[in-house]
Amino acid sequence: MKRFENKVCFVTGAGSGIGKATALAFAKEGAQVVVTDINGEAAGQTLNEIKQISNTRAIAITLDISQREQVENAIQNTVNAFGRLDCAANCAGVAGPLSAKTHEYPEEFWHQQIAVNLTGNWFLLKYQLEQMLKNGGGNIVMLSSAAGLIGQPENSPYAVSKHGIEGMMKTAAIEYATHNIRVNSVCPTAIETPMIMHGRRNLAVNKEARNEAINFQRMKRMGKPDEVADVVLWLCSDESSFITGSSIKADGGALA
Ligand SMILES: NC(=O)c1ccc[n+]([C@@H]2O[C@H](COP(=O)([O-])OP(=O)(O)OC[C@H]3O[C@@H](n4cnc5c(N)ncnc54)[C@H](O)[C@@H]3O)[C@@H](O)[C@H]2O)c1
Structure with a gap:
């Protein structure tokens, strides 16, 4: 039996990079996957790739996590389609289009990162936890960053939004520890994805x-999306059953 057979796994940011690698990894392990992304076309592409490698059920949903009603509807649609929600990998995030010191940072992009990375992830937790309480348990992994720790x-x-993710992750871990719900984060350094290859630092x-x-x-290389997806799946699996409220670094030794 595959590790995630009969599990319903919801992934945000699944159209690219780490989220896409995570959605594909869940599918390979037999999960029923809910592929979500603000870029509906990219989510559809991931869904097509899932269908090529796995015969498990999967759906794609266009979802902007910064919109509360869209998040609420996406969780409801998941339950309508699959009857429950077992795992959530909250990978969607933005890093802003530019580099600037704090006193020069433009307000517009401050609000954008806070709206997506911080408030968006809070909306996700809110509705995912509500559903997991109804199911009798679940596993949530937040894609934080080394910038959540330093x-x-x-x-x-x-850095502010990722430190905030750490705070909401630890708080939820404590609040639901006796409800069979675990909440953890993964904190990567440089991972070779479109975000860093073609984004702010190009x-x-x-x-x-x-x-x-x-x-x-310390390994003198960047990480690969699959190397982060492996950590996400491990945190969602029974192999990490005594771990909640933890921030797992995927950093090639950088913060050691
Ligand atoms: N790549 C890295 O080096 C690195 C390092 C540390 C942390 N992270 C974090 O990992 C996560 C995934 O990043 P990635 O490198 O795979 O980036 P990516 O840009 O390749 O993928 C991010 C995905 O999120 C989607 N997205 C953006 N805004 C959204 C929104 N409002 N609602 C829903 N989806 C949205 C994008 O469309 C994209 O498909 C992010 O949270 C990022 O901050 C990445």
Whole structure:
């Protein structure tokens, strides 16, 4: 029997990078997967890839996690389709389009990162926990960051929002510890995904930034999305049954 057979697993940000790798990994392990992303086309593409590698049931939902009603409806649609919710991998996130010190950071992108990374993840927790209480249990993994544990120069709202995720994760872990619900986070450093290759730091073309990102890890390489997905699945599985309220670093030794 596969590790996630008969489990209903909900993934945000599943159209790209870590979320996509996580959705595919759940499907390979037999889960029924709810693939969500603000980019509906990308979510549909992930769903097609799932259908090619697995015969488990899966659906795609277009979801902007910063919109409370959309989050509430997405959880309701999950329950309508599958009857329950066992695991949630909350991977969706944004890192802002630019680098600037705190006193120069534009207000507009402050609000954007807080709305998605912080408030959006709170909306997710709110409705996921409500459903897991009805199911009698569940597992939630928040995609935090090393920037949830230490500062991130020139991206203050990112560090603030990720530190906030750590706070809500630990609080929920305590509140639901006796309700058979575990809540943990994964804190990666540089993982080779579109967010860092083509985003704020544009590592695909900026060689200096790319070398800096590679050298930050003691392993002298960036991580791969699958290496983070493996940690997410482990945290959602019974193999981590005594772990809740933990922040697991996936950082190639960077913060050691
Ligand atoms: N890549 C890294 O180096 C790294 C390091 C630490 C933490 N993280 C975190 O990992 C998570 C995944 O990042 P990634 O590197 O795979 O990025 P990515 O950009 O490849 O994927 C992020 C996905 O989230 C989706 N998304 C963006 N805003 C959304 C919203 N409002 N609602 C729903 N979906 C939305 C995007 O459409 C995209 O498909 C993020 O939370 C990120 O902060 C990434």
